[in-house]
Amino acid sequence: GGMVACGNSDTGGGSGGDDKIVLGFSQVGAESGWRTANTTSIKEAAGEAGIELKFDDAQQKQENQIKAIRNFIQQKVDVIAFSPVVESGWDTVLKEAKDAKIPVILTDRAVDSADKSLYKTFLGSDFKKEGRLAGEWLVEQKKSASGPVNIVELQGTTGSAPANDRKEGFAGAIAANPNLKIIASQSGDFTRAGGKQVMEQFLKANPKIDVLFAHNDDMGLGALEAITAAGKVPGKDITIITVDAVKDGMQALADGKFNFIAECSPLLGPQLMDLVKKVKAGEEVPARIETEETTFTQEQAKEALPNRKY
């Protein structure tokens, strides 16, 4: 609660006298509003739970994250948590953490280590599932479609885990209906400007686009502008499906410009802090915990919008 920042920030004295838990957390960066909400959630939750947080921002670089984890080990924090920038490449440093007897929790993105003992648990969303949910909703919507349904896809940053997984999940789900065809797929870098620019060209190159699947809200929002400028009505002429459910996206959904959003919640903080306490206390925790997430249709969005936090 009401702890003012009285402690001189120098040592983080944590593991010394009082038994406040020290958590070292390495964040990917601040590359999107989603990520910032994620950071805020973790910081707030740590404050509420009375956990001392050592926060590090990796600026989207795996190297920086590895460095941070090494430094956490040197500082002898009680628990290390991080959102890996990429899936692979963590064995060495996680082994060091294990040797130093510091438990590790993964958040948001998984790692592909074969040795599952290197980390206690994973807490986060399932990107593939998000893509799948989006695809399944579409299959459901278009099950009566007789002719081909043309889909364009706005991918996230090429090579990033959410982009790969959402693409895969979505493609897997729509395979159920041979009428559904992805006619163009291009990276919009997860940004509004990118989404808009790519969508402009999609619209010019393909006279008939029925569905847009964007890997996040921001690209979808950018694409909205392009669709409007082309004289089409978003949500009607073109069905728009996105992932994330950030505030602007929800607003668009509620306004009827989007048709469906698969949520990817950044509010991991409270769940993470619970886990930290449990892990510190030596309790058993499940190997994989998924964030509580849902999907939104236009009606659901109207209801949910007033009490969205981000």
Add this chain to the structure above:
Amino acid sequence: MSSTSSTVVRSWRPGLPRRHVPVLATLALLLVMYGIGVSQYRAFSNVQVVFNVFIDNGFVLVVAVGMTFVILTGGIDLSVGSVVAMTAMVSAALLRDGMPAALVLVIALLIGPTLGFLMGCAIHFFDIQPFIVTLAGMFFARGMCTFISGASISITDGFWTGMSQQRIGNPAGNFVSISVLIAFAVVLVAAYVLAYTRFGRNVYAVGGNAQSALLMGLPVARTRIAVYTISGLCSAIGGILLSFYTLSGAPLIAVGMELDVIAAVVIGGTVLTGGSGYVFGTVLGVLVLGVIQTLITFDGSLNSWWTKIVIGGLLFAFILLQRLIGIRFK
């Protein structure tokens, strides 16, 4: 003429300080920065913290050494980050496909220099600016990364994991990785080449004035092409070290690394217009960036954006002081 040996010794001495002032200033500032860390954060004084700086920056160091050669000739190589990533990616992909480690090493170590050689040729023979050629090289190598695989590939090969997890240390538990030793070897070889071989001296001459170097009968073409090849080789070695470090290849790794590396080289006292600088300075430059990073992690209270601002601020403070000290001693 009888006292030749004594004159040699004498004339060496007075030359030393002035030329080395920038490097010494950098070293002093680095120590000051380390001192600040020790006084502010408890665990900072652990020997392992210093070792970690080396472990975490071994591959950067190797790449920066290659970049030093290029910048000494007055060029620039923007492709290094991507080549590092491509090398790691190729290694990971080949290992996944079951190729023996030794063969993978050879192939991976050939790609970088080949690309460097081609870029060097384009720069020299067609007189296209290095910035552009190496930018295209950067696009190409990064494109190859995503082309090979959109997702990251883990490495499970025994040799690689061995190299990655081998700790060379003392009983107290402090250790360095093999990569650090490799990086040091590269640094020593590079320092020797620059100081004691004809090629090394030609690098300085070309950087000082390429036109003059040509008229002095130096092999400008060969030197130019060679530095880009060396930079490619260093990037390839860096890529291998990175794949030891992360035991994987990822298409988006080392994005923007070229700027870090260029910054490190320049902070180490090498002038971008070419012709002056030392490998030792580059080592210091890499350490400066590494220590800044460590300081920030130890602080642990910075916001994402404050992290960037503080990195910029520390960089500024460092360069300003370095510059002021340099001016004072001139």
Add this chain to the structure above:
Amino acid sequence: MGTGERPVLTMTGISKTFPGVRALHDVDFRLFPGEVHALMGENGAGKSTLIKVLTGVYGTDAGVVTLNGEQVSFSGPMQAAAAGVSTVYQEVNLCTNLSVAENVFIGREPRRLGAVRWGEMRRRARELLARLDLDLDVTAQLGTYSLAVQQMVAIARAIDVRARVLILDEPTSSLDAGEVAQLFRIMRQLRDEGIAILFVTHFLDQVYGIADRITVLRNGTLVGEYRTEELPQFSLVEKMIGQELDVLERLDEQQKRATVAPAGTDPLVDAVELGRRGAVAPFSLRIEAGEVVGLAGLLGSGRTEVARLLFGADRADHGQVRLDGGRSPLRTPVQAIEQGIGFCSENRRAEGIVPELSVRENMILAMQAARGWLRPVPRRRQDELVRRYVEALSIRPANPELPVRNLSGGNQQKVLLARWLITEPRLLILDEPTRGIDVGAKAEIQKLVVQLSDGGMAVLFISAELEEVLRLSHRVAVMRDREMVAQLTNDDSLDADRVMRTIASGTPREEVTR
């Protein structure tokens, strides 16, 4: 002289065209072992180009080169050097960021097991430079030395190679008499060892002092090859300029300058105890309007430093400059130019030309700077000025839109001179303005200096050629060891001998005339 032998080097039918300029057309040239062969011609005649074609810097359009009877075609200086052709190019072409020793030896450093032997290299560099009477710190960066020293280092580099052909393109243009004598001694020695030497200079007396044979180029074509003793000086000049001009007469007709220091209460420029630590000891110097003051001294005596201090190019840490009796601070070139001072630097490549810009732009640069960026010199005015000076200084090629980098060395020098003349300064500081300029143009420039000073312009004239200084100056200030040791009135009693003695001997401060 080895004229009986086969030539070591022949060039036949050489042609070379640059975009827009035919630099060489069907030129023949040959060089015998054991001779000094002077290559003569006006600025832009194609001398340097011929040399660069020979050593493979430029490819040829047509022509054949043979070395020792075998046809060769060097792909670059490296190959040429390997084949025994050692060259000092016009303009010092060394790496100023490297040490003196390295500049002498780079490319053929003494090595053991592939490693450069620094100690050995320094020792040998010191020995070699001692042969040229130079005592330098060979570990210091070459750039810390004056241009003249750099020129000597370049020569040292060239004579060290065991070459069969030695090419010297205007090596003496920045050297003073002593250095030239030293160089000639070595050239003779090399010649006697059977080395063929190609020598380019604009100093006629040097040609007659050392050359055995002369080849004359004009406008990129061969005029002819002559034995020195069979070609009187005036006909050499005629062949170079292609007209029966009496340039030599005109040179002679110039009288000793009148000694009258124009009366005036306040001098135009009054430097009081001006000095800069490590560069030049405090000196006082007054220059009246319309007066030409010469600066004499040996290489490195600090003449250039005096000029730079007066112009504010370097900041003085002692004393001040007063203009018109007033006390206006002069600390930057901008202020100096505002006060009507112009400074034509000796180092035209580093401090003079802006190579990418055109002749026209280079010429109007100082004027434009003085006017400020908001008031561009109208194009018509530019063209008119440029045309006037291209003509007056006979700059060739006469195309003002060519990048100045493409001009021959002497023509670049003229462009710089024009840059300052255009600003119509009250005091013009000329540091080696006639360096690398051909006889005809040199006479023109000297005439111009006289004319300008008659018109009321003050001139500070620095030249390595004492005769020139004496011919033009009203007064001569003598420098020694970075100190102004005397100011001598240039009356009938003053001659080169006396100036040399003043430079050499004790402290004739009492001779100072004011």
Add this chain to the structure above:
Amino acid sequence: MTTVADRLRPVTGHRLFWPALVLVVMIAANTVYRPGFLAVEVKNGHLYGTPVDILRLSAPLILVALGMTLVIATGGIDLSVGSLCAISGAIACLHISRAADPDSPSTVLTALALAFGAALVLGAWNGVLVAVIGIQPIIATLILMVAGRGIAQLVTEGQIITINSGPYRAIGLGHLLTLPLAVLIALAAALLVAAFTRRTALGLIVESVGGNAEASRLAGIRSRRIVFLVYVVSAACAALAGFMVTANVSSADGNAAGLWIELDAILAVVIGGTSLAGGRFSLGGTVLGALIIQTLTTTVYAMNISPQTSLLFKAVVVIAVCLVQAPAFRARFRRRRRGVEPGPAAPQREKEQVPA
């Protein structure tokens, strides 16, 4: 045959010929791939079509590249422009989002003034570091490149600020006389910079400083002041570009706005024929360069080149563009051809070079 070649020489010899040719070839290739590529129609009284998109989208890049041209002409480089875009856009959007009436022109004008002022201050900071303290440009501006992103995110608090302001939106999406406003703004800026550099002596002075700083100083040019000035101009251009980028999507994203635009801008400048070593610069070339880069990006999207290969494609095109432009490359090519047909150059040149 000779006559045709001769008549064409003034055209082919022009320094903008090769970049222009590259642009034409790229557009032609696109048109072959998709015949509708060049189609422009009028929708709601506005021009609509891919060429218009290319022009509109290249506007920010043109702006940034204009400033960059001047910086590069002095022998410097400015890596901070991307961050400056983000900062200026963020400040403007923040002000508008907090204002009571985001649609009022006065709100937008204050926002623009605030953001522009901030950019000028940061440009001056760059200028001081380079011109006064003497730090190498790439490092001096790297500081702001790194810290500037942080500042931009500080302003937006890491969120994307979405605004709903007609006048502000118009900067990116508005139309005037059927043309996108952004294009007109970029055009105006280009003309302004051209007027300032070519109608006054500024261009000459900048080129002179970049060509030989010491010689310029001795010729009486205040080199430092010029160097300082170009960084301020560059920042101003970046600020304008920042407004466009954010107005284009009606939101400010401190992280993504102007990301990597510095590389594109440098690329544009160099493709346009300005040397990174400083000296001569060509504004027309820069504009062409920016158009080439935007066309390249659009091509990737229009041809639906897969994200996996789009970077490879870009690499190939960049190298091709540079090769055709490189005189050394063309010389090689021509020499090989000259063996077949005698070059027409020689006889024609002869006359004009021999001095009368």
